[in-house]
Amino acid sequence: MSRVHIREQRRMSRDMRKMRRYMRKSMRRRTREGPRGIGAAAGIFWTYRSELAPVYTMISLTFSASVAHRMWGTGAIIVVALFCLVGGSVAARRYDRRNERGYARVVLFLACGWWAAGAITGPGHPPLPTILMLGGACAAIPWWAHRRRRSRVRVERTIRAWPVLAEDAGLAGSRVMSAVVDAFGYTARVALRRGMSARTAIGRSDEIASMLGVRPNSVRVTADPDREDHVIVRVTETDPLARVAQWPGHGDITPTITEPVPLGVAEDGTVVAVSLLRRHALIGGVVGSGKSGLVNAILASLVPAADVDVWGIDLKGGMELGPWKKALGKLATTPEEAVLLLADARDELTARARELAARGERTWHPTRTRQALVILIDEFAELPGEALDIVDSIARLGRAVAVTLVIATQRPTQEVMGNGATRSQMDVRVALRVRERADTDLILGAGAYRSGWRTDGFSLPGAFLLLDPEHNTPIPSRAYLISDETVASIAGKFVAPIPLPPASDKQHPEQSEDPQEALWAALVDAGPDGVAVPDLVTATGRSRRWVYYALHQLQDAGRVATTDGRWRAHE
Numbered sequence: 384m385s386r387v388h389i390r391e392q393r394r395m396s397r398d399m400r401k402m403r404r405y406m407r408k409s410m411r412r413r414t415r416e417g418p419r420g421i422g423a424a425a426g427i428f429w430t431y432r433s434e435l436a437p438v439y440t441m442i443s444l445t446f447s448a449s450v451a452h453r454m455w456g457t458g459a460i461i462v463v464a465l466f467c468l469v470g471g472s473v474a475a476r477r478y479d480r481r482n483e484r485g486y487a488r489v490v491l492f493l494a495c496g497w498w499a500a501g502a503i504t505g506p507g508h509p510p511l512p513t514i515l516m517l518g519g520a521c522a523a524i525p526w527w528a529h530r531r532r533r534s535r536v537r538v539e540r541t542i543r544a545w546p547v548l549a550e551d552a553g554l555a556g557s558r559v560m561s562a563v564v565d566a567f568g569y570t571a572r573v574a575l576r577r578g579m580s581a582r583t584a585i586g587r588s589d590e591i592a593s594m595l596g597v598r599p600n601s602v603r604v605t606a607d608p609d610r611e612d613h614v615i616v617r618v619t620e621t622d623p624l625a626r627v628a629q630w631p632g633h634g635d636i637t638p639t640i641t642e643p644v645p646l647g648v649a650e651d652g653t654v655v656a657v658s659l660l661r662r663h664a665l666i667g668g669v670v671g672s673g674k675s676g677l678v679n680a681i682l683a684s685l686v687p688a689a690d691v692d693v694w695g696i697d698l699k700g701g702m703e704l705g706p707w708k709k710a711l712g713k714l715a716t717t718p719e720e721a722v723l724l725l726a727d728a729r730d731e732l733t734a735r736a737r738e739l740a741a742r743g744e745r746t747w748h749p750t751r752t753r754q755a756l757v758i759l760i761d762e763f764a765e766l767p768g769e770a771l772d773i774v775d776s777i778a779r780l781g782r783a784v785a786v787t788l789v790i791a792t793q794r795p796t797q798e799v800m801g802n803g804a805t806r807s808q809m810d811v812r813v814a815l816r817v818r819e820r821a822d823t824d825l826i827l828g829a830g831a832y833r834s835g836w837r838t839d840g841f842s843l844p845g846a847f848l849l850l851d852p853e854h855n856t857p858i859p860s861r862a863y864l865i866s867d868e869t870v871a872s873i874a875g876k877f878v879a880p881i882p883l884p885p886a887s888d889k890q891h892p893e894q895s896e897d898p899q900e901a902l903w904a905a906l907v908d909a910g911p912d913g914v915a916v917p918d919l920v921t922a923t924g925r926s927r928r929w930v931y932y933a934l935h936q937l938q939d940a941g942r943v944a945t946t947d948g949r950w951r952a953h954e
């Protein structure tokens with residue numbers, strides 16, 4: 384939890400304590416001799432203290448200036464005013480937003496100035512009363528209009544009314560323990576009546592939304608991992624996911640499979656990222672829910688990573704993965720090609736397992752020369768039966784050798800997933816919009832819907848819930864949207880390297896179409912003097928970037944060396 388949240392939570396808890404104390408006192412006062420009218424008026428002044436704060440400030444300034452005018456000399460007044468100015472200005476640092484800090488400091492400066500003038504000349508001395516009224520009104524407008532303040536006040540009142548309202552939602556006896564307000568809504572920890580289970584409260588989220596008078600589907604209730612009689616209630620007042628999350632690009636980060644892949648933005652504004660190294664992923668959602676968009680977000684991060692080779696199966700005839708073709712190690716667009724690709728993946732897996740055994744190692748650690756392999760399968764349901772057995776064995780054995788499956792499908796039923804253990808091997812689950820409640824359980828696992836993992840209410844494409852070892856609470860998020868131009872630009876920039884020629888191959892083919900072979904031949908022909916990159920560009924017919932990429936691959940494999948900008952093949 385951020386420092387801002389902690390501070391906000393402390394402030395809310397403090398206000399709630401004060402409110403309870405005040406209510407107890409006022410109850411006691413009412414039951415004793417105190418006149419009812421005064422108690423009621425005090426209650427109103429307390430309830431609307433936030434809205435009336437500018438008025439209270441003006442009254443306190445006038446009163447304290449009048450007392451100081453009678454009791455203190457000019458020197459003491461100026462010292463006190465300066466002291467308040469400096470102290471208040473330091474205290475204003477606690478506001479995390481620049482405009483809030485600025486507002487607090489301007490108001491403080493004006494208030495201290497007015498107070499010092501009022502204390503020296505007397506607060507009733509013209510034109511001080513007029514200045515106070517006009518200045519107070521101007522300073523009050525931003526205060527009254529401030530969205531975060533209004534939202535905090537609304538939450539406080541909701542919390543105060545909770546014990547009464549909760550009865551209508553079938554949660555009688557529950558109370559709010561703490562609440563945190565953020566830019567999009569608030570999160571409250573609610574203690575349930577003894578004997579009531581978290582599951583009962585989770586099932587009442589629609590009733591709570593009705594009780595609070597908020598939008599449908601804007602209340603999410605989840606279990607508190609520490610206590611069965613507590614739940615976390617999240618109320619989203621403005622939907623942060625309504626805006627399309629544009630893909631932010633790679634920034635300064637060098638993509639690698641060893642780091643989590645950013646998928647999109649969560650409702651609290653944080654980036655949602657998922658680790659795909661040694662983990663298989665299942666993405667599910669109805670037609671148009673944004674499965675392919677999510678696959679694009681994954682590809683945009685994996686394709687530029689030097690330590691991973693990405694293969695794709697797109698049984699929509701290449702409609703979705705076609706634009707990535709150049710950047711993919713292999714792409715299958717028909718059921719027959721898919722079976723061949725999966726068979727190659729299984730051979731690769733077996734070869735890696737043998738290599739690990741020969742080295743006496745248990746885990747494949749991806750590098751530029753020993754890459755991880757990620758196989759993306761869009762429209763998994765279209766795979767032919769013979770492919771399912773191979774998928775099953777890759778799902779079971781792929782982790783240790785860094786061969787990962789990312790599967791996208793509409794409904795991952797047992798029939799679609801085959802009779803093997805493929806679904807149970809999926810460590811990362813991403814649920815997009817589903818039509819029926821039971822489909823959430825199909826994607827995320829049995830019991831997910833009853834535990835608050837609900838995506839049947841999602842209406843926007845790309846909205847998802849992520850369940851993996853690092854994400855165990857249902858936080859609605861929206862996938863990054865990647866434009867076709869961005870896909871084309873990434874795929875064009877990070878062309879998949881052509882497999883290296885075997886180590887023994889030193890023959891210069893007479894007429895080679897293969898640029899990798901032409902590169903190797905040019906390096907071998909150059910002998911010990913080596914060859915410059917422009918000559919290699921001519922020999923291969925490829926770009927300078929491609930030549931450098933291929934040369935660095937060969938260098939990593941110990942097959943070439945460079946001196947003074949000239950490259951030569953090792954004997």
Ligand SMILES: Nc1ncnc2c1ncn2[C@@H]1O[C@H](COP(=O)(O)OP(=O)(O)OP(=O)(O)O)[C@@H](O)[C@H]1O
Pocket residue numbers: 627628668669670671672673674675676677793844845846861862863864
């Ligand atoms: N993250 C997103 N943000 C905004 N719009 C999106 C997002 N993802 C997808 N969309 C939009 O939703 C539409 C459908 O998306 P997409 O093709 O990814 O869905 P799908 O689940 O793969 O559908 P199908 O099952 O037909 O393949 C697209 O036109 C796209 O513009």
